Amino acid sequence: MEILETRKHHLDQSRAPIYEALQKFREMRVVPFDVPGHKRGRGNPELTAFLGEKCVGVDVNSMKPLDNLCHPVSVIKEAEDLAAEAFHAAHAFLMVGGTTSSVQSMILTVCKRGDEIILPRNVHKSVINALVLCGAIPVYVNPAIDARLGISLGMQREEVAKAIAKHPKAVAVLVNNPTYYGICSDLRAIVNMAHAAGMRCLVDEAHGTHFYFGNGLPVSAMAAGADMASVSMHKSGGSLTQSSFLLIGPNIHAGYVRQIINLMQTTSGSYLLMSSLDISRRHLALHGPEIFHKVVDMAAYARQEINAIGGYYAFGRELMNGDSVFDFDITKLSIHTLDIGLAGIEVYDILRDEYDIQIEFGDIGNILAYLSMGDRMQELERLVSALAEIRRHYQKSPAGMLTQEYVEPVVVMSPQEAFYADKISLPLEESEGRVCSEFVMCYPPGIPILAPGEKITKDILEHIQYAKEKGCSMTGSEDPDLQRINVLA
CATH class of the missing domain: 3.90.1150.10 (Aspartate Aminotransferase, domain 1)
Structure with a gap:
């Protein structure tokens, strides 16, 4: 209620409270007997020469004049309120662990062990990581495929409706919007379907910051009525790498979300990242x-x-x-x-x-x-x-080239169960038919080819081998060269 009442009077989007507080702090010339140990750069001259005195001079610890990210009451709270208004959200949280921590906080807010969550399989690794952490069960809606481009598309309304009907106890539907390639689902319709079934709708909006500020662009998650959205300000919003926003709608309890974030995020929030969010939000607003x-x-x-x-x-x-x-x-x-x-x-x-x-x-x-x-x-x-x-x-002949980016998975068990199960390491070429217990993906974009709990098929092995031969950066596996892979014992 407090945020909504404030917003009636419209906040001054030309303000940047964290940035302003840091400017004031810089002028005070406070003697530092706290962390970080470089003491405004004096203790590490090479770092200072590389990053500059202005930068390391505001790489400071939480203190009363600068507020505390874990429990904001002053300038960080003001920055959050300004961001919430700019993004048309009920509340906005400053995230300094990247959109990975934002996505994971969304899922851990609505899911607990054994809960089902409906989502497309072409999600970012951070989504499945969250399932490993909380023990929720994925109900995958396989995306449609563009045969010419070989890419996965958005979630089809009919497929989402079928998943909701078949899994009425699922707690949420998660949507990638947009995908890395720019594909958008019918977000409003999916939100309405989820809410009609008593489920939350979560949106991985890592690549959609500009939807909130541009004209003629796809609908944003908050405008579509989503309950939570993760927004990578550092991608198209201009802030520093690793800075992000977590947005929530009016029916999500902000205090509980804060508790979940504090399970996931550092207690030493970077003021470089937070001020970059503050300044960039002002710029976009x-x-x-x-x-x-x-x-x-x-x-x-x-x-x-x-x-x-x-x-x-x-x-x-x-x-x-x-x-x-x-x-x-x-x-x-x-x-x-x-x-x-x-x-x-x-x-x-x-x-x-x-x-x-x-x-x-x-x-x-x-x-x-x-x-x-x-x-x-x-x-x-x-x-x-x-x-x-x-x-x-x-240019050469395209004959013999692999065309499909997406290989439909065969899910055997939950990501958490498979990740923590007893496992053995096998040569990759000997793993067909076994159940994977780790991740395999090309990064970027970080969408798993294999996730824990999925069967290793001939098609998947061919895809991995082809991607390696072409020079894709294969990540996620314990073996950095992906000569071997962990499978269930």
């Missing part, structure tokens, strides 16, 4: 529509130019079908590469090694150039030119 209008225009231009090269397919809203691709994030520059005979990861490597262009990721058949507020037209021109040259110099 004041200038967001203008910023993302430019991003949309740049993405549209790049999409047109790349498609004119030939061989590539920079896909967009033409994929929309009213269901599994209900909407599309037009700021995402997702590009299909297989028609020039190169896997996405091969184009990724050539761009970096030969052209000094670092894109977000490359996988079996696609690349993603992540566009946001810091991009300029001249860099886009350089990307387009490089892609044209790569086609001329490296």
Whole structure:
């Protein structure tokens, strides 16, 4: 009630309380007999020379004038209230453990051991990690597949409805919105279905910060009526890496969420990360529509130019079908590469090694150039030119190339049960038919090919081997080279 009453008078979005408090603190010249031990940088001159005096000078510990992230009562609470208003949420929590901790806090808030949660299988590893921690049981809704692009799409309404009908005791439905490629589900419909069945709706909105501030973009989680949403401010919102927001709607108890966050998150919250959230929220609240209008225009231009090269397919809203691709994030520059005979990861490597262009990721058949507020037209021109040259110099026959990113899993037991079960290590090629007890994924994007509790099939082994041969960064397994894999004993 307190937050809602305050919001009637509208908060001053030009404020940045944490930043302002740190500025005031800097002027006070307080003598530090607390942590961190570098003592405003004096104790570690190499670090200070690298990061700068201004940066290390505000790398400080919680103290009364600066509030405490675990139990905010002053400037951090003000920053949270401002963020809640800017994102149209009932409450916003500053997260300094990345959107991973935000996603895990969402799931641990609504799930306990043995609870069922409905979710797509192409979730980020952080979602399944949370199931390992709390013991909830996943009810997977396999996403639709685009046969040409080989990518998983959004959740189909009919499939969500079937899962809800078959699992009426499930406590929540979780939605990826948007996916890494920019695909959006019919979020409003899924929220309404979940609520009609007495379930919560959680949204992994890691790649959708700009939905809250741009015009003509897909609906945001809070606008769709979702109960909780995890928002990666550091991805498209401009804050420092590892900073994020957890947003909640009016029917979630903020005090309990805070308790869950405090189970998951550090007690030594970084003021560099928190102030970056504070300043970036202010920037978006004041200038967001203008910023993302430019991003949309740049993405549209790049999409047109790349498609004119030939061989590539920079896909967009033409994929929309009213269901599994209900909407599309037009700021995402997702590009299909297989028609020039190169896997996405091969184009990724050539761009970096030969052209000094670092894109977000490359996988079996696609690349993603992540566009946001810091991009300029001249860099886009350089990307387009490089892609044209790569086609001329490296194009080959696409025959024999793997096309599908998503391999449907065979779930044998819960992630928690499998992760903590007795296990043995086998050579990867000898593991077919066994039950996996660890993760295997390409990072980025960090969506598991295998998760604990899933059967290792011939298709999955072929996918892993192909991804390794093409140069994908395989992570998650105990063996860093993925020559061996842990399976149930």
